[in-house]
Amino acid sequence: xxxxxxxxxxxxxxxxxxxxxIKLARSTVKATQPDAEVRVRLRPVYAEDPVALVAIxxxxxxxxxxxxxxxxxxx
Amino acid sequence: xxxxxxxxxxxxxxxxxxxxxIKLARSTVKATQPDAEVRVRLRPVYAEDPVALVAIxxxxxxxxxxxxxxxxxxx
Amino acid sequence: xxxxxxxxxxxxxxxxxxxxxIKLARSTVKATQPDAEVRVRLRPVYAEDPVALVAIxxxxxxxxxxxxxxxxxxx
Amino acid sequence: xxxxxxxxxxxxxxxxxxxxxIKLARSTVKATQPDAEVRVRLRPVYAEDPVALVAIxxxxxxxxxxxxxxxxxxx
Amino acid sequence: xxxxxxxxxxxxxxxxxxxxxIKLARSTVKATQPDAEVRVRLRPVYAEDPVALVAIxxxxxxxxxxxxxxxxxxx
Amino acid sequence: xxxxxxxxxxxxxxxxxxxxxIKLARSTVKATQPDAEVRVRLRPVYAEDPVALVAIxxxxxxxxxxxxxxxxxxx
Numbered sequence: 001x002x003x004x005x006x007x008x009x010x011x012x013x014x015x016x017x018x019x020x021x022i023k024l025a026r027s028t029v030k031a032t033q034p035d036a037e038v039r040v041r042l043r044p045v046y047a048e049d050p051v052a053l054v055a056i057x058x059x060x061x062x063x064x065x066x067x068x069x070x071x072x073x074x075x
Numbered sequence: 076x077x078x079x080x081x082x083x084x085x086x087x088x089x090x091x092x093x094x095x096x097i098k099l100a101r102s103t104v105k106a107t108q109p110d111a112e113v114r115v116r117l118r119p120v121y122a123e124d125p126v127a128l129v130a131i132x133x134x135x136x137x138x139x140x141x142x143x144x145x146x147x148x149x150x
Numbered sequence: 151x152x153x154x155x156x157x158x159x160x161x162x163x164x165x166x167x168x169x170x171x172i173k174l175a176r177s178t179v180k181a182t183q184p185d186a187e188v189r190v191r192l193r194p195v196y197a198e199d200p201v202a203l204v205a206i207x208x209x210x211x212x213x214x215x216x217x218x219x220x221x222x223x224x225x
Numbered sequence: 226x227x228x229x230x231x232x233x234x235x236x237x238x239x240x241x242x243x244x245x246x247i248k249l250a251r252s253t254v255k256a257t258q259p260d261a262e263v264r265v266r267l268r269p270v271y272a273e274d275p276v277a278l279v280a281i282x283x284x285x286x287x288x289x290x291x292x293x294x295x296x297x298x299x300x
Numbered sequence: 301x302x303x304x305x306x307x308x309x310x311x312x313x314x315x316x317x318x319x320x321x322i323k324l325a326r327s328t329v330k331a332t333q334p335d336a337e338v339r340v341r342l343r344p345v346y347a348e349d350p351v352a353l354v355a356i357x358x359x360x361x362x363x364x365x366x367x368x369x370x371x372x373x374x375x
Numbered sequence: 376x377x378x379x380x381x382x383x384x385x386x387x388x389x390x391x392x393x394x395x396x397i398k399l400a401r402s403t404v405k406a407t408q409p410d411a412e413v414r415v416r417l418r419p420v421y422a423e424d425p426v427a428l429v430a431i432x433x434x435x436x437x438x439x440x441x442x443x444x445x446x447x448x449x450x
Contacts, residue, residue: 070148145223220298295373370448
Protein backbone atom coordinates (compact mmCIF):
# COMPACT_ATOMS: atom_id res chain seq x y z
CA UNK A 1 0.00 0.00 0.00
CA UNK A 2 2.72 2.43 0.83
CA UNK A 3 5.98 2.14 -0.97
CA UNK A 4 7.98 3.31 2.02
CA UNK A 5 10.54 0.81 3.17
CA UNK A 6 11.20 0.42 6.85
CA UNK A 7 8.34 2.74 7.80
CA UNK A 8 8.56 3.58 11.50
CA UNK A 9 6.39 5.65 13.80
CA UNK A 10 9.46 6.75 15.76
CA UNK A 11 10.82 10.15 14.82
CA UNK A 12 13.62 12.16 16.44
CA UNK A 13 11.62 15.41 16.64
CA UNK A 14 8.07 16.71 16.93
CA UNK A 15 8.42 18.37 13.50
CA UNK A 16 9.29 15.07 11.88
CA UNK A 17 6.32 13.54 13.71
CA UNK A 18 4.06 16.18 12.14
CA UNK A 19 5.56 15.50 8.71
CA UNK A 20 4.98 11.76 9.16
CA UNK A 21 1.34 12.39 10.14
CA ILE A 22 0.80 14.26 6.86
CA LYS A 23 2.58 11.51 4.96
CA LEU A 24 0.40 8.79 6.53
CA ALA A 25 -2.79 10.71 5.73
CA ARG A 26 -1.63 11.15 2.11
CA SER A 27 -0.75 7.47 1.79
CA THR A 28 -4.39 6.55 2.52
CA VAL A 29 -5.63 8.93 -0.17
CA LYS A 30 -3.09 7.32 -2.54
CA ALA A 31 -4.35 3.84 -1.65
CA THR A 32 -7.97 4.87 -2.30
CA GLN A 33 -7.21 6.84 -5.47
CA PRO A 34 -4.09 5.27 -6.99
CA ASP A 35 -4.32 7.34 -10.18
CA ALA A 36 -1.75 10.14 -9.75
CA GLU A 37 -3.36 12.24 -12.49
CA VAL A 38 -6.69 12.28 -10.67
CA ARG A 39 -4.96 13.20 -7.40
CA VAL A 40 -3.14 16.08 -9.09
CA ARG A 41 -6.45 17.28 -10.55
CA LEU A 42 -8.15 17.13 -7.14
CA ARG A 43 -5.34 18.91 -5.29
CA PRO A 44 -6.47 22.51 -6.00
CA VAL A 45 -9.98 21.53 -4.89
CA TYR A 46 -8.65 20.58 -1.45
CA ALA A 47 -6.34 23.52 -1.21
CA GLU A 48 -8.97 26.17 -1.90
CA ASP A 49 -11.88 24.67 0.02
CA PRO A 50 -11.95 25.75 3.68
CA VAL A 51 -14.00 22.72 4.72
CA ALA A 52 -11.58 20.31 3.01
CA LEU A 53 -8.56 22.09 4.54
CA VAL A 54 -10.00 21.70 8.03
CA ALA A 55 -10.96 18.08 7.32
CA ILE A 56 -7.37 17.34 6.28
CA UNK A 57 -6.08 19.05 9.43
CA UNK A 58 -8.41 16.77 11.41
CA UNK A 59 -7.01 13.59 9.86
CA UNK A 60 -3.45 14.79 10.45
CA UNK A 61 -4.31 15.50 14.11
CA UNK A 62 -5.55 11.93 14.55
CA UNK A 63 -2.48 10.41 12.86
CA UNK A 64 -0.25 12.69 14.94
CA UNK A 65 -1.88 11.54 18.18
CA UNK A 66 -0.78 7.99 17.37
CA UNK A 67 2.74 9.07 16.41
CA UNK A 68 3.09 11.23 19.52
CA UNK A 69 2.07 8.32 21.75
CA UNK A 70 4.55 6.07 19.92
CA UNK A 71 7.29 8.57 20.74
CA UNK A 72 6.24 9.04 24.38
CA UNK A 73 5.47 12.61 23.30
CA UNK A 74 9.18 13.36 22.84
CA UNK A 75 9.26 14.22 26.55
CA UNK B 76 -19.44 -10.00 9.27
CA UNK B 77 -15.95 -10.31 7.93
CA UNK B 78 -14.97 -13.52 6.28
CA UNK B 79 -11.40 -13.31 7.48
CA UNK B 80 -10.34 -16.28 9.54
CA UNK B 81 -8.03 -15.74 12.47
CA UNK B 82 -8.20 -11.97 12.17
CA UNK B 83 -5.57 -10.42 14.43
CA UNK B 84 -4.64 -6.82 15.20
CA UNK B 85 -0.99 -7.80 15.53
CA UNK B 86 1.12 -7.12 12.44
CA UNK B 87 4.87 -7.48 11.96
CA UNK B 88 5.32 -4.02 10.37
CA UNK B 89 3.83 -0.55 10.33
CA UNK B 90 2.98 -0.98 6.61
CA UNK B 91 0.95 -4.08 7.34
CA UNK B 92 -0.73 -2.18 10.16
CA UNK B 93 -1.75 0.50 7.64
CA UNK B 94 -3.04 -2.16 5.24
CA UNK B 95 -5.06 -3.76 8.05
CA UNK B 96 -6.56 -0.37 8.96
CA ILE B 97 -7.80 0.04 5.36
CA LYS B 98 -9.11 -3.54 5.39
CA LEU B 99 -11.04 -2.99 8.63
CA ALA B 100 -12.59 0.23 7.31
CA ARG B 101 -13.64 -1.57 4.12
CA SER B 102 -15.11 -4.49 6.05
CA THR B 103 -17.55 -2.09 7.75
CA VAL B 104 -18.66 -0.68 4.41
CA LYS B 105 -19.13 -4.29 3.24
CA ALA B 106 -21.25 -5.10 6.30
CA THR B 107 -23.44 -2.05 5.70
CA GLN B 108 -23.71 -2.52 1.92
CA PRO B 109 -23.33 -6.26 1.29
CA ASP B 110 -24.20 -5.93 -2.42
CA ALA B 111 -20.85 -6.05 -4.24
CA GLU B 112 -22.36 -4.55 -7.40
CA VAL B 113 -23.51 -1.47 -5.52
CA ARG B 114 -20.09 -1.11 -3.89
CA VAL B 115 -18.37 -1.33 -7.27
CA ARG B 116 -20.74 1.31 -8.64
CA LEU B 117 -20.01 3.64 -5.68
CA ARG B 118 -16.24 3.21 -5.84
CA PRO B 119 -15.53 5.93 -8.47
CA VAL B 120 -17.72 8.31 -6.46
CA TYR B 121 -15.41 7.93 -3.45
CA ALA B 122 -12.26 8.02 -5.49
CA GLU B 123 -13.04 11.29 -7.27
CA ASP B 124 -14.64 13.20 -4.40
CA PRO B 125 -12.10 15.11 -2.29
CA VAL B 126 -14.41 15.19 0.74
CA ALA B 127 -14.99 11.42 0.57
CA LEU B 128 -11.26 10.75 0.14
CA VAL B 129 -10.44 12.75 3.26
CA ALA B 130 -13.31 11.11 5.16
CA ILE B 131 -11.91 7.67 4.27
CA UNK B 132 -8.45 8.76 5.38
CA UNK B 133 -10.03 9.82 8.69
CA UNK B 134 -11.60 6.40 9.30
CA UNK B 135 -8.32 4.68 8.44
CA UNK B 136 -6.47 6.95 10.89
CA UNK B 137 -8.87 5.92 13.68
CA UNK B 138 -8.57 2.20 12.87
CA UNK B 139 -4.78 2.59 12.66
CA UNK B 140 -4.63 4.21 16.11
CA UNK B 141 -6.17 1.03 17.56
CA UNK B 142 -3.85 -1.26 15.60
CA UNK B 143 -0.78 0.79 16.54
CA UNK B 144 -1.68 0.59 20.25
CA UNK B 145 -2.22 -3.17 19.87
CA UNK B 146 1.31 -3.47 18.48
CA UNK B 147 2.88 -1.20 21.10
CA UNK B 148 3.58 1.10 18.17
CA UNK B 149 6.14 -1.36 16.74
CA UNK B 150 8.70 0.31 19.02
CA UNK C 151 -32.10 1.68 25.85
CA UNK C 152 -30.69 -1.49 24.45
CA UNK C 153 -32.63 -4.65 25.04
CA UNK C 154 -29.50 -6.78 25.21
CA UNK C 155 -29.15 -8.67 28.42
CA UNK C 156 -25.74 -9.11 29.95
CA UNK C 157 -24.08 -6.88 27.37
CA UNK C 158 -20.32 -7.18 27.69
CA UNK C 159 -17.44 -5.51 25.87
CA UNK C 160 -15.37 -8.67 26.16
CA UNK C 161 -15.37 -10.87 23.07
CA UNK C 162 -13.35 -14.01 22.33
CA UNK C 163 -12.18 -12.84 18.88
CA UNK C 164 -11.42 -9.71 16.88
CA UNK C 165 -14.26 -10.59 14.47
CA UNK C 166 -16.76 -10.66 17.30
CA UNK C 167 -15.33 -7.37 18.50
CA UNK C 168 -16.04 -5.87 15.05
CA UNK C 169 -19.57 -7.28 15.11
CA UNK C 170 -20.14 -5.78 18.56
CA UNK C 171 -18.91 -2.40 17.35
CA ILE C 172 -21.52 -2.44 14.57
CA LYS C 173 -24.17 -3.56 17.03
CA LEU C 174 -23.35 -0.72 19.46
CA ALA C 175 -23.46 1.87 16.67
CA ARG C 176 -26.85 0.52 15.54
CA SER C 177 -28.21 0.55 19.08
CA THR C 178 -27.66 4.33 19.24
CA VAL C 179 -29.54 4.85 15.99
CA LYS C 180 -32.33 2.69 17.45
CA ALA C 181 -32.42 4.80 20.61
CA THR C 182 -32.63 8.03 18.59
CA GLN C 183 -35.14 6.69 16.05
CA PRO C 184 -37.17 4.00 17.87
CA ASP C 185 -39.65 3.61 14.98
CA ALA C 186 -38.55 0.46 13.14
CA GLU C 187 -40.53 1.40 10.04
CA VAL C 188 -38.65 4.68 9.69
CA ARG C 189 -35.33 2.91 10.18
CA VAL C 190 -36.20 0.38 7.47
CA ARG C 191 -37.17 3.22 5.14
CA LEU C 192 -33.86 5.03 5.80
CA ARG C 193 -31.69 1.93 5.35
CA PRO C 194 -31.32 2.12 1.53
CA VAL C 195 -30.40 5.80 1.89
CA TYR C 196 -27.40 4.88 4.06
CA ALA C 197 -26.45 1.90 1.97
CA GLU C 198 -26.28 3.81 -1.33
CA ASP C 199 -24.75 7.06 -0.10
CA PRO C 200 -20.94 7.00 -0.11
CA VAL C 201 -20.70 9.76 2.50
CA ALA C 202 -23.10 7.94 4.85
CA LEU C 203 -21.25 4.64 4.37
CA VAL C 204 -17.95 6.25 5.35
CA ALA C 205 -19.61 8.05 8.28
CA ILE C 206 -20.94 4.71 9.56
CA UNK C 207 -17.49 3.15 9.16
CA UNK C 208 -16.14 6.04 11.25
CA UNK C 209 -18.57 5.40 14.12
CA UNK C 210 -17.78 1.69 14.04
CA UNK C 211 -14.04 2.48 14.19
CA UNK C 212 -14.58 4.57 17.33
CA UNK C 213 -16.73 1.90 19.02
CA UNK C 214 -14.17 -0.74 18.03
CA UNK C 215 -11.32 1.24 19.60
CA UNK C 216 -13.13 1.00 22.93
CA UNK C 217 -13.87 -2.70 22.53
CA UNK C 218 -10.29 -3.44 21.47
CA UNK C 219 -8.92 -1.67 24.55
CA UNK C 220 -11.39 -3.60 26.72
CA UNK C 221 -10.00 -6.84 25.31
CA UNK C 222 -6.35 -5.80 25.63
CA UNK C 223 -6.35 -5.95 21.83
CA UNK C 224 -6.73 -9.77 21.89
CA UNK C 225 -2.92 -9.90 22.17
CA UNK D 226 -25.41 23.06 32.78
CA UNK D 227 -26.85 19.70 33.54
CA UNK D 228 -29.41 19.44 36.27
CA UNK D 229 -28.22 16.00 37.32
CA UNK D 230 -27.14 15.81 40.90
CA UNK D 231 -24.20 13.65 41.82
CA UNK D 232 -23.43 12.89 38.19
CA UNK D 233 -20.93 10.03 38.03
CA UNK D 234 -19.21 8.28 35.13
CA UNK D 235 -19.29 5.00 37.03
CA UNK D 236 -22.14 2.67 36.07
CA UNK D 237 -22.83 -0.90 37.17
CA UNK D 238 -23.39 -2.24 33.64
CA UNK D 239 -22.41 -1.63 30.02
CA UNK D 240 -26.07 -0.86 29.18
CA UNK D 241 -26.16 1.90 31.78
CA UNK D 242 -22.87 3.17 30.38
CA UNK D 243 -24.50 3.41 26.94
CA UNK D 244 -27.51 5.21 28.42
CA UNK D 245 -25.20 7.67 30.19
CA UNK D 246 -23.33 8.34 26.93
CA ILE D 247 -26.61 9.31 25.25
CA LYS D 248 -27.56 11.44 28.26
CA LEU D 249 -24.22 13.31 28.18
CA ALA D 250 -24.55 13.98 24.44
CA ARG D 251 -28.08 15.30 24.97
CA SER D 252 -26.98 17.52 27.85
CA THR D 253 -24.61 19.38 25.50
CA VAL D 254 -27.39 19.99 23.00
CA LYS D 255 -29.49 21.27 25.90
CA ALA D 256 -26.71 23.63 27.00
CA THR D 257 -26.34 25.01 23.46
CA GLN D 258 -30.08 25.23 22.77
CA PRO D 259 -31.77 25.75 26.16
CA ASP D 260 -35.20 26.40 24.61
CA ALA D 261 -37.13 23.12 25.03
CA GLU D 262 -39.68 24.11 22.38
CA VAL D 263 -36.97 24.54 19.75
CA ARG D 264 -35.42 21.18 20.72
CA VAL D 265 -38.79 19.46 20.39
CA ARG D 266 -39.26 21.07 16.96
CA LEU D 267 -35.81 19.91 15.82
CA ARG D 268 -36.22 16.33 17.10
CA PRO D 269 -38.00 14.91 14.00
CA VAL D 270 -35.33 16.50 11.81
CA TYR D 271 -32.62 14.47 13.58
CA ALA D 272 -34.67 11.32 13.71
CA GLU D 273 -35.43 11.20 9.98
CA ASP D 274 -32.10 12.39 8.63
CA PRO D 275 -29.63 9.53 8.05
CA VAL D 276 -26.62 11.85 8.26
CA ALA D 277 -27.81 13.33 11.57
CA LEU D 278 -28.53 9.87 13.00
CA VAL D 279 -25.01 8.71 12.20
CA ALA D 280 -23.56 11.95 13.57
CA ILE D 281 -25.41 11.40 16.85
CA UNK D 282 -24.16 7.82 16.98
CA UNK D 283 -20.64 9.21 16.55
CA UNK D 284 -20.95 11.58 19.50
CA UNK D 285 -22.37 8.80 21.67
CA UNK D 286 -19.45 6.55 20.69
CA UNK D 287 -16.98 9.21 21.85
CA UNK D 288 -18.80 9.81 25.15
CA UNK D 289 -19.01 6.04 25.67
CA UNK D 290 -15.26 5.62 25.15
CA UNK D 291 -14.70 7.93 28.12
CA UNK D 292 -17.31 6.17 30.28
CA UNK D 293 -15.92 2.74 29.38
CA UNK D 294 -12.40 3.79 30.39
CA UNK D 295 -13.79 5.22 33.64
CA UNK D 296 -15.32 1.81 34.39
CA UNK D 297 -12.21 -0.17 33.40
CA UNK D 298 -14.42 -1.52 30.61
CA UNK D 299 -16.55 -3.45 33.15
CA UNK D 300 -13.99 -6.25 32.85
CA UNK E 301 -5.96 33.19 23.59
CA UNK E 302 -8.18 32.59 26.51
CA UNK E 303 -8.41 35.25 29.13
CA UNK E 304 -8.88 32.74 31.93
CA UNK E 305 -6.25 32.97 34.59
CA UNK E 306 -4.98 29.82 36.22
CA UNK E 307 -6.90 27.59 33.82
CA UNK E 308 -6.80 24.02 35.10
CA UNK E 309 -8.19 20.76 33.75
CA UNK E 310 -8.84 19.53 37.28
CA UNK E 311 -12.44 19.95 38.46
CA UNK E 312 -14.08 18.74 41.66
CA UNK E 313 -17.11 17.19 39.92
CA UNK E 314 -18.18 15.61 36.63
CA UNK E 315 -20.63 18.49 36.08
CA UNK E 316 -17.86 21.05 36.33
CA UNK E 317 -15.84 18.89 33.94
CA UNK E 318 -18.71 19.08 31.43
CA UNK E 319 -18.93 22.86 31.89
CA UNK E 320 -15.17 23.19 31.32
CA UNK E 321 -15.43 21.10 28.13
CA ILE E 322 -18.02 23.54 26.77
CA LYS E 323 -15.87 26.49 27.85
CA LEU E 324 -12.79 25.09 26.08
CA ALA E 325 -14.75 24.48 22.88
CA ARG E 326 -16.08 28.04 22.99
CA SER E 327 -12.63 29.49 23.61
CA THR E 328 -11.44 28.03 20.28
CA VAL E 329 -14.35 29.61 18.43
CA LYS E 330 -13.46 32.88 20.15
CA ALA E 331 -9.83 32.57 19.06
CA THR E 332 -10.86 31.93 15.44
CA GLN E 333 -13.58 34.60 15.37
CA PRO E 334 -12.51 37.27 17.88
CA ASP E 335 -15.31 39.68 16.84
CA ALA E 336 -18.00 39.31 19.53
CA GLU E 337 -20.64 40.90 17.30
CA VAL E 338 -20.13 38.28 14.61
CA ARG E 339 -20.28 35.50 17.21
CA VAL E 340 -23.55 36.87 18.59
CA ARG E 341 -24.95 37.02 15.06
CA LEU E 342 -23.92 33.41 14.38
CA ARG E 343 -25.30 32.04 17.67
CA PRO E 344 -28.92 31.50 16.50
CA VAL E 345 -27.58 29.73 13.41
CA TYR E 346 -25.86 27.14 15.59
CA ALA E 347 -28.72 26.82 18.01
CA GLU E 348 -31.36 26.08 15.37
CA ASP E 349 -29.32 23.87 13.06
CA PRO E 350 -29.48 20.17 14.04
CA VAL E 351 -26.21 19.39 12.25
CA ALA E 352 -24.39 22.23 14.03
CA LEU E 353 -25.84 21.20 17.41
CA VAL E 354 -24.57 17.65 16.98
CA ALA E 355 -21.20 18.93 15.73
CA ILE E 356 -20.85 21.07 18.87
CA UNK E 357 -21.78 18.09 21.04
CA UNK E 358 -19.01 16.16 19.27
CA UNK E 359 -16.37 18.76 20.07
CA UNK E 360 -17.50 18.91 23.70
CA UNK E 361 -17.27 15.10 23.91
CA UNK E 362 -13.66 15.23 22.72
CA UNK E 363 -12.72 18.01 25.15
CA UNK E 364 -14.48 16.14 27.95
CA UNK E 365 -12.53 12.95 27.24
CA UNK E 366 -9.33 14.89 27.94
CA UNK E 367 -10.72 16.50 31.08
CA UNK E 368 -12.06 13.16 32.37
CA UNK E 369 -8.67 11.52 31.90
CA UNK E 370 -7.03 14.46 33.70
CA UNK E 371 -9.33 13.85 36.65
CA UNK E 372 -8.86 10.07 36.68
CA UNK E 373 -12.55 9.97 35.75
CA UNK E 374 -13.53 11.25 39.23
CA UNK E 375 -13.45 7.63 40.37
CA UNK F 376 7.01 21.17 6.93
CA UNK F 377 6.71 23.53 9.82
CA UNK F 378 9.39 26.16 10.19
CA UNK F 379 9.24 26.13 13.98
CA UNK F 380 12.55 25.32 15.56
CA UNK F 381 12.70 23.21 18.67
CA UNK F 382 8.97 22.52 18.60
CA UNK F 383 7.94 20.79 21.82
CA UNK F 384 4.62 19.46 23.07
CA UNK F 385 5.54 20.40 26.63
CA UNK F 386 4.05 23.69 27.82
CA UNK F 387 4.14 25.26 31.29
CA UNK F 388 0.40 26.01 31.41
CA UNK F 389 -2.94 24.80 30.09
CA UNK F 390 -3.40 28.11 28.24
CA UNK F 391 -0.13 27.65 26.38
CA UNK F 392 -1.24 24.08 25.60
CA UNK F 393 -4.42 25.48 24.02
CA UNK F 394 -2.38 28.00 22.04
CA UNK F 395 -0.08 25.24 20.80
CA UNK F 396 -3.08 23.15 19.73
CA ILE F 397 -4.30 26.02 17.56
CA LYS F 398 -0.80 26.53 16.19
CA LEU F 399 -0.47 22.84 15.25
CA ALA F 400 -3.85 22.84 13.51
CA ARG F 401 -2.86 25.97 11.55
CA SER F 402 0.49 24.45 10.57
CA THR F 403 -1.33 21.62 8.78
CA VAL F 404 -3.48 24.07 6.84
CA LYS F 405 -0.27 25.91 5.93
CA ALA F 406 1.35 22.68 4.73
CA THR F 407 -1.67 21.86 2.56
CA GLN F 408 -2.15 25.40 1.24
CA PRO F 409 1.30 27.02 1.29
CA ASP F 410 0.12 30.15 -0.57
CA ALA F 411 -0.33 32.81 2.12
CA GLU F 412 -2.51 34.94 -0.15
CA VAL F 413 -5.01 32.13 -0.62
CA ARG F 414 -5.06 31.48 3.13
CA VAL F 415 -5.72 35.17 3.82
CA ARG F 416 -8.55 35.10 1.26
CA LEU F 417 -10.09 32.00 2.87
CA ARG F 418 -9.85 33.32 6.44
CA PRO F 419 -13.16 35.29 6.47
CA VAL F 420 -14.90 32.24 5.02
CA TYR F 421 -13.87 30.18 8.06
CA ALA F 422 -14.55 32.93 10.53
CA GLU F 423 -18.14 33.56 9.42
CA ASP F 424 -19.23 29.99 8.75
CA PRO F 425 -20.66 28.29 11.86
CA VAL F 426 -19.93 24.79 10.50
CA ALA F 427 -16.30 25.70 9.74
CA LEU F 428 -15.85 27.31 13.18
CA VAL F 429 -17.06 24.15 14.90
CA ALA F 430 -14.91 21.99 12.62
CA ILE F 431 -11.84 24.04 13.58
CA UNK F 432 -12.75 23.71 17.26
CA UNK F 433 -12.90 19.94 16.70
CA UNK F 434 -9.39 19.78 15.25
CA UNK F 435 -8.04 21.91 18.08
CA UNK F 436 -9.70 19.59 20.62
CA UNK F 437 -7.94 16.58 19.06
CA UNK F 438 -4.55 18.32 19.00
CA UNK F 439 -5.09 19.48 22.58
CA UNK F 440 -5.83 15.92 23.74
CA UNK F 441 -2.36 14.92 22.55
CA UNK F 442 -0.69 17.95 24.15
CA UNK F 443 -2.55 17.42 27.43
CA UNK F 444 -1.42 13.77 27.58
CA UNK F 445 2.15 14.89 26.84
CA UNK F 446 1.98 17.23 29.82
CA UNK F 447 0.38 14.67 32.16
CA UNK F 448 -2.61 17.04 32.10
CA UNK F 449 -0.65 19.67 34.08
CA UNK F 450 -1.82 17.86 37.22
